[in-house]
């Protein structure tokens with residue numbers, strides 16, 4: 001049960017939703033009418049409010065800008081075929097956000113603020129949720145340090161904010177990924193397992209280099225030996241080798257993806273062999289050479305399932321079987337879509353009902 005977070009609500013005078021076709025907008029560029037904000041000061045959460053979407057007044061000395069105390073989450077709300085609104089596993093995002101908060105020396109966000117704010121916001125902005133088969137409302141909760149102060153220390157004040165934007169397909173085509181053996185996303189003891197803004201900033205330069213070589217994304221490898229595969233962009237990685245689904249085991253260098261957890265639950269439910277363990281580059285290249293590498297794909301909230309059609313390693317390119325020949329990942333993609341759209345039974349209770 002979510003307690004009342006005493007949210008002050010100021011509704012927009014005129015909705016902007018009619019300016020857009022919510023089923024056809026570029027990802028992350030058009031924001032819905034309202035936003036939720038709560039403030040942390042004097043050791044407590046206060047001033048929970050929903051207001052029309054607007055810019056933030058801030059100091060150029062705001063500590064998040066200088067010292068990186070900035071974390072975020074990403075999840076999606078869906079409109080079912082009967083018009084009901086629900087969110088995919090939001091309590092998992094809530095828990096993960098607070099893991100990030102602890103690691104970044106930030107205050108945890110109480111459940112009544114996170115969930116209470118989210119539910120009120122979605123009730124107000126439900127007209128922004130796409131109705132198309134692959135559409136959803138992307139939800140971006142984030143927490144930032146707001147002290148106006150230069151000097152490296154944990155901030156005393158913070159803002160927790162939720163904004164949302166309609167989203168269609170993230171990748172419209174299968175992707176090519178390059179195994180990164182020079183730059184590092186995360187190291188043991190670091191912050192790879194949390195959604196801290198700095199993890200993403202550091203990924204941009206290597207990704208740009210990979211894109212210059214014709215790839216859409218990189219596959220990160222372990223920071224010590226560059227011989228084990230970890231993640232790809234903002235997705236966890238999965239392979240079907242022979243009849244087994246394999247994925248890198250979670251560690252403090254890998255984000256515990258909610259899509260990853262859901263795909264593994266479905267695969268196990270279907271009786272598929274599943275292994276969570278270290279996966280070396282050599283193992284995948286050998287499976288490619290002997291024809292047992294059937295599928296490779298990334299899994300994450302933004303993309304759901306991103307098919308990988310080729311992998312680059314050093315100067316070599318390894319094309320993978322066409323998507324049409326794949327048995328497992330298209331079925332997973334369709335099953336997740338059907339659960340989210342209320343077309344099939346939600347036997348794991350993943351959909352959190354808003355209305």
Ligand SMILES: Cc1ncc(COP(=O)(O)O)c(C=O)c1O
Nearest residue numbers: 234235236255257258259300301
């Ligand atoms: C680095 C990273 N790995 C994996 C994921 C996939 O996680 P999820 O399925 O919870 O979206 C994300 C996206 O949140 C990410 O940023």
